[in-house]
Amino acid sequence: MLTKNQLAPAIRTTSLSGQPIDLSTLRGKEVLIKFHRFSGCPVARCQIDDLIKRQDELNAAGIETIVFLHSSAAKMLPNFQEVPGLHIVADRQKAFYREYQSRFLWRKLFSPASWRATFSAFTKGYFPQFNRFEGGVVGLPSDFLVDKTGRIIDVHYGQHFGDSWTVSEVLSKVRRKAGSSREVLAT
Numbered sequence: 001m002l003t004k005n006q007l008a009p010a011i012r013t014t015s016l017s018g019q020p021i022d023l024s025t026l027r028g029k030e031v032l033i034k035f036h037r038f039s040g041c042p043v044a045r046c047q048i049d050d051l052i053k054r055q056d057e058l059n060a061a062g063i064e065t066i067v068f069l070h071s072s073a074a075k076m077l078p079n080f081q082e083v084p085g086l087h088i089v090a091d092r093q094k095a096f097y098r099e100y101q102s103r104f105l106w107r108k109l110f111s112p113a114s115w116r117a118t119f120s121a122f123t124k125g126y127f128p129q130f131n132r133f134e135g136g137v138v139g140l141p142s143d144f145l146v147d148k149t150g151r152i153i154d155v156h157y158g159q160h161f162g163d164s165w166t167v168s169e170v171l172s173k174v175r176r177k178a179g180s181s182r183e184v185l186a187t
Contacts, residue, residue: 001101002155008033008146009099011066015087016073016080021066023150030153032058032065032170033144035102039071039079040132042121043114043161047141049126052083054167059085061174070094070139075132102142103157117162145173153177 002009011023011033023031034051036044048067051058058065065086069076073090080088091097121127141164145154154173158164165173 001157002144002152004152004155006152007150008144008152009096011096013089013091013096015082015089016076017082019082019087021087021089023066023146026064027150028148030061030063030148030174031146032063032165033100033146034065034067034164035097035100035139035142036067036069036164037139037141037161038132039069039076040129041161042126042128043117044069044141045079045129046121046124046126047162047164047166048080048088051086051167052081055083055086057167057171061171063170063174068096070097071132079129079132097139100142100144101157103140111160113160114162117160120162143170145170 008023008031011021013021015021036048038044048069051065051067055065063085066089067086068089068091070091072092076088076090082088089096140161141158143154143156143158143165144152147153156163156165
């Protein structure tokens with residue numbers, strides 16, 4: 001698994017909107033990198049829709065976001081609309097999942113926590129889209145916060161389908177980091 005303080009693996013790809021994404025060109029900004037399941041997953045759709053709604057808060061904090069799903073662009077386009085600062089990437093072959101060591105564990109399909117997250121998504125109006133299942137039904141979210149120099153400053157490998165950082169958690173992490181940086185400068 002990837003750890004804090006190591007350089008983030010390179011990302012050079014294209015987003016759903018056709019925009020080139022190159023992690024090295026985002027140096028000078030903090031970058032949130034998220035890996036989710038497939039585009040028909042109710043939990044992934046619920047969490048990504050929240051990101052879409054709240055990306056302006058991340059932008060205000062200087063955070064660019066890259067989200068990967070292990071689906072093709074054709075399966076993803078009807079579900080997701082990119083907004084400024086948020087780049088959604090189809091990774092049907094799971095190449096970036098392997099680079100970032102995101103996991104695919106069958107036993108998590110039967111985890112009570114995964115089913116709680118799924119039923120929670122149902123209560124918010126997100127249901128499985130069986131015509132969008134692609135790339136397998138297993139997969140765990142993972143989150144990486146990359147600093148302005150390209151180093152991973154925080155990492156989270158989810159333990160169930162819904163175990164992914166929220167926007168509020170990311171903003172809190174960035175505020176804490178900024179506070180600790182000011183303390184170091186003051187001493």
